[in-house]
Amino acid sequence: MSDSTSRGGAPSERTRVKRYKWLASYDRKTVEDILDATPLAHVGCMMDGVPFVTPTFFWREKDRVYWHGSAAGRMFQVLEQQDICLTVSLLDGLVVARSAFNFNCNFRSVMLLGRAELIRDETVKVEKLRNFVNGLIPGEWERLRPVHEREVEVTALACLSIAEASCKVRMGPPLDDEDDYAFPSWAGVIPIRYQILPPVPDPRNSPDVAMPQDILKFHLG
Amino acid sequence: MSDSTSRGGAPSERTRVKRYKWLASYDRKTVEDILDATPLAHVGCMMDGVPFVTPTFFWREKDRVYWHGSAAGRMFQVLEQQDICLTVSLLDGLVVARSAFNFNCNFRSVMLLGRAELIRDETVKVEKLRNFVNGLIPGEWERLRPVHEREVEVTALACLSIAEASCKVRMGPPLDDEDDYAFPSWAGVIPIRYQILPPVPDPRNSPDVAMPQDILKFHLG
Numbered sequence: 195m196s197d198s199t200s201r202g203g204a205p206s207e208r209t210r211v212k213r214y215k216w217l218a219s220y221d222r223k224t225v226e227d228i229l230d231a232t233p234l235a236h237v238g239c240m241m242d243g244v245p246f247v248t249p250t251f252f253w254r255e256k257d258r259v260y261w262h263g264s265a266a267g268r269m270f271q272v273l274e275q276q277d278i279c280l281t282v283s284l285l286d287g288l289v290v291a292r293s294a295f296n297f298n299c300n301f302r303s304v305m306l307l308g309r310a311e312l313i314r315d316e317t318v319k320v321e322k323l324r325n326f327v328n329g330l331i332p333g334e335w336e337r338l339r340p341v342h343e344r345e346v347e348v349t350a351l352a353c354l355s356i357a358e359a360s361c362k363v364r365m366g367p368p369l370d371d372e373d374d375y376a377f378p379s380w381a382g383v384i385p386i387r388y389q390i391l392p393p394v395p396d397p398r399n400s401p402d403v404a405m406p407q408d409i410l411k412f413h414l415g
Numbered sequence: 416m417s418d419s420t421s422r423g424g425a426p427s428e429r430t431r432v433k434r435y436k437w438l439a440s441y442d443r444k445t446v447e448d449i450l451d452a453t454p455l456a457h458v459g460c461m462m463d464g465v466p467f468v469t470p471t472f473f474w475r476e477k478d479r480v481y482w483h484g485s486a487a488g489r490m491f492q493v494l495e496q497q498d499i500c501l502t503v504s505l506l507d508g509l510v511v512a513r514s515a516f517n518f519n520c521n522f523r524s525v526m527l528l529g530r531a532e533l534i535r536d537e538t539v540k541v542e543k544l545r546n547f548v549n550g551l552i553p554g555e556w557e558r559l560r561p562v563h564e565r566e567v568e569v570t571a572l573a574c575l576s577i578a579e580a581s582c583k584v585r586m587g588p589p590l591d592d593e594d595d596y597a598f599p600s601w602a603g604v605i606p607i608r609y610q611i612l613p614p615v616p617d618p619r620n621s622p623d624v625a626m627p628q629d630i631l632k633f634h635l636g
Contacts, residue, residue: 233520234506236457238466245459245466247502249524281468285455288633290614294548294559295566299454303470327515338515339598345516367617377560380626381617384633389610393511396588396602405601412509412605 225359228304229254229282232388232414233330235261238279239269252280253326254356259306260313260322262351270350273310280306280354284415288384291368292377298364300383305360313351316343322351332408388415446580449523450475450503453609453635454551456482459500460490473501474547475577480527481534481543483572491571494531501527501575505636509605512589513598519585521604526581534572537564543572553629609636 235252238245248269252261259280263270287300313319323346324335368381393409456473459466469490473482480501484491508521534540544567545556589602614630 234504236468236470236502236504238459238468238500240461240466244498244528245461245468245500246528247457247459247466247468247500247526249457249502249504249522251520277465279465279468281457281470283455283457283470285609288551290552290555290630292560293566294544294556294562295570297548297551299472301470305468307465307467323515327518330509330518331511334511335515337600339513339595339600341515345514349516367615367619370619374560375619376621378621378624379558379560380624380630381620382626382630383615383617384630385612385615386635387610387612388506389608391606391608394588394604394606396604398588398591398596399602400597400599403599403601405603409511409601409603409605414607 224363225304225356225361226254228284228302228361228363229259229356231302232282232284234414235259235280235282237261237269238281239273240276241268241272251326252282253329255322255325257356258353259356260326260351260353262323262326262349265348265350267350270312270352273352274312277308278310278354280310282306285386286365287386289364289368290380290382290384292370292374292379292381296368296370296374298368300365300385301362303362305362306354306356307358307360308355310352310354313353316346319346319349319351322353323349331406331412333406334408337406390414445584446525446577446582447475449505449525449582449584450480450577452523453503453505455635456480456501456503458482458490459502460494461497462489462493472547473503474550476543476546478577479574480577481547481572481574483544483547483570486569486571488571491533491573494573495533498529499531499575501531503527506607507586508607510585510589511601511603511605513591513595513600513602517589517591517595519589521586521606522583524583526583527575527577528579528581529576531573531575534574537567540567540570540572543574544570552627552633554627555629558627611635 233251235250237248237250250261252259283303285301289298289300291297327335454472456471458469458471471482473480504524506522510519512518548556
């Protein structure tokens with residue numbers, strides 16, 4: 195996936211990677227669709243001189259993405275003093291070509307660059323966390339034990355604009371050198387996707403607690 | 416996932432994150448099993464003052480991981496002049512707790528830190544690329560059109576030791592505050608995994624080309 199790059203969103207000079215322009219998809223909707231397809235992002239942030247890559251859940255609201263974690267976490271201490279990168283990627287398939295050189299993967303990815311901000315207003319924090327939970331499972335926030343003030347205090351919430359976005363998409367069959375199509379080796383795509391399995395109830399659920407149907411609405415991919 | 420950290424491998428001071436020690440899994444086998452479970456990694460590398468996070472395929476051989484790409488790619492130009500981070504993560508489930516604060520995900524992740532090296536010897540490059548392809552699909556390299564020298568030249572191959580590794584694993588049911596177990600909201604886990612779908616042949620395959628059974632051996636997760 196590192197060998198094919200294009201841009202989307204409103205690119206700045208540093209998101210303009212010139213090679214493999216044929217993968218370009220500039221439109222905002224493509225960027226948003228990829229961001230909305232998975233709750234998993236990888237955040238790049240310099241800590242102790244190393245560009246740490248931290249997997250984290252995130253969510254989008256309009257033109258911003260949000261993620262949260264323990265306020266004591268190192269990332270949230272240094273986030274506002276540097277430009278960071280938040281990358282979202284979905285692996286859609288293994289592309290089996292007729293030559294090793296043209297092996298590839300089908301994927302969708304978005305790279306967001308910019309200066310993140312911490313949200314400190316506790317009312318806004320609660321509102322955003324509610325949107326996160328209800329984005330995963332509709333109406334779930336209202337079914338949960340209400341949040342304690344202390345829980346909100348020790349939770350850090352970060353947000354980043356999607357203004358500076360680079361978008362990469364590859365789909366479809368292998369692209370072999372024209373001369374290689376006659377080569378007698380099988381070529382094609384092995385599709386990959388996330389599968390959601392049936393929910394497993396906590397053994398400690400009270401016997402009178404039923405599973406809300408909204409749990410079945412969780413999806414990704 | 417950013418809120419729970421532990422370490423594995425042979426940790427240095429910078430991989431010693433103190434919180435959530437209960438998730439610790441120090442053994443080398445756990446690290447290797449996670450690295451072997453998926454070909455997808457995210458590499459953190461400083462470029463133009465930003466800690467870019469690039470998704471890429473990778474593979475492990477003994478105590479090193481490898482990844483490749485276009486030699487013209489920016490990452491491979493600057494890789495050897497800095498410490499980098501390579502993170503591998505697998506999302507295993509959404510953990511639905513009785514409070515938003517205890518919502519979580521089940522996951523496995525490994526963070527490798529250190530100085531990567533480019534492998535320039537073309538014989539070694541070919542050998543490693545063969546291991547990559549055959550690691551995905553047994554015997555596939557020998558079925559492919561043999562590589563051209565030029566293809567090897569324009570391919571960069573990087574490797575990184577797994578000596579400095581931080582490993583994080585969360586599994587099992589939600590962990591709620593003891594007082595919350597009586598709260599009448601459904602709790603449990605929605606399991607997530609990668610699903611491999613039936614291979615889709617390239618429409619341009621010759622009619623006499625059959626799919627090798629080894630294609631069905633591709634797996635991840």
